[in-house]
Amino acid sequence: MNTLTQLFTQNSAQDWGIAFLAASGFILAMDLLRRIVLRRLGAIAKTTDTVIDDFLMDVLAATRILLSAAVGIYLGLHFLSLPPAMEKVVDRAFIGLLILQCGFWANRGLVFWLTYFFSQGDQSDAGSRAMTQSLLTFMGRMVVWLVVVLLALDNIGVT
Numbered sequence: 195m196n197t198l199t200q201l202f203t204q205n206s207a208q209d210w211g212i213a214f215l216a217a218s219g220f221i222l223a224m225d226l227l228r229r230i231v232l233r234r235l236g237a238i239a240k241t242t243d244t245v246i247d248d249f250l251m252d253v254l255a256a257t258r259i260l261l262s263a264a265v266g267i268y269l270g271l272h273f274l275s276l277p278p279a280m281e282k283v284v285d286r287a288f289i290g291l292l293i294l295q296c297g298f299w300a301n302r303g304l305v306f307w308l309t310y311f312f313s314q315g316d317q318s319d320a321g322s323r324a325m326t327q328s329l330l331t332f333m334g335r336m337v338v339w340l341v342v343v344l345l346a347l348d349n350i351g352v353t
Contacts, residue, residue, distance in 0.1 A: 197277045197279055197280050200277045200280075201274070201276065201277060201280060204274075204275040204277075205274045205275055209273060209274055209275070210274070212273045213270040213271060213272075213273040213274050214270060215270075216266075216269055216270045216273055217266040217267050217269060217270030217271075218266065218270075219266075220262070220265060220266035220269050220270075221259075221262045221263055221266035224261075224262035224265070224266070225259060225262055228254065228257055228262070231254060232251060232254055232255060235247060235250060235251045235254065236251055239251050245310055248306075249303065249306055249307070249310075252302055252303075252306045253299050253302050253303050253306070255302070256298045256299055256301070256302035257295070257298075257299070258295060258298060260291060260294070260295065261291065261292070261295040264287075264288055264291035264292070264295075265288075268284065268288045271284055286349055286350055289349050290346050290349050290350070293342055293345045293346050293349060294342065294346070296342070297338055297339060297341075297342035300338045300342075301335060301338050301339070304331070304334045304335065304338060305331060305335075308327050308330055308331050308334065309327065311327075312324070312326065312327040
């Protein structure tokens with residue numbers, strides 16, 4: 195039997211409704227939580243001189259709705275009876291989206307750290323610092339996204 199046919203015949207309308215409510219409720223709750231944390235962390239970051247709260251705020255701002263949607267849909271799908279083949283695809287897609295989100299976080303963290311690091315020092319060598327920062331940012335991003343691509347390929351079974 196076709197996988198999609200199994201998905202629709204093995205689950206009732208009530209199962210689909212519960213799955214939809216769980217997924218949409220989680221997505222809305224995570225987006226609201228993210229906004230609240232960003233607002234509060236932003237207020238704290240304005241009053242302190244430390245860099246860590248600025249770093250956390252910047253990295254948290256890189257959290258995409260894609261992650262909330264992926265976790266929400268993954269949660270919602272657990273309320274349905276999935277064929278084994280589809281379970282494997284769903285698991286791999288979820289892990290792939292987590293890897294992608296980690297790439298966004300690593301990218302934002304790298305740029306923040308390099309910007310902070312190279313903002314220190316004399317104004318006399320600002321040009322060379324800006325050039326070095328650009329070069330290191332480019333190389334760092336290449337490494338981050340290369341690792342993300344390799345992890346994603348490993349996740350789908352490419353060796």
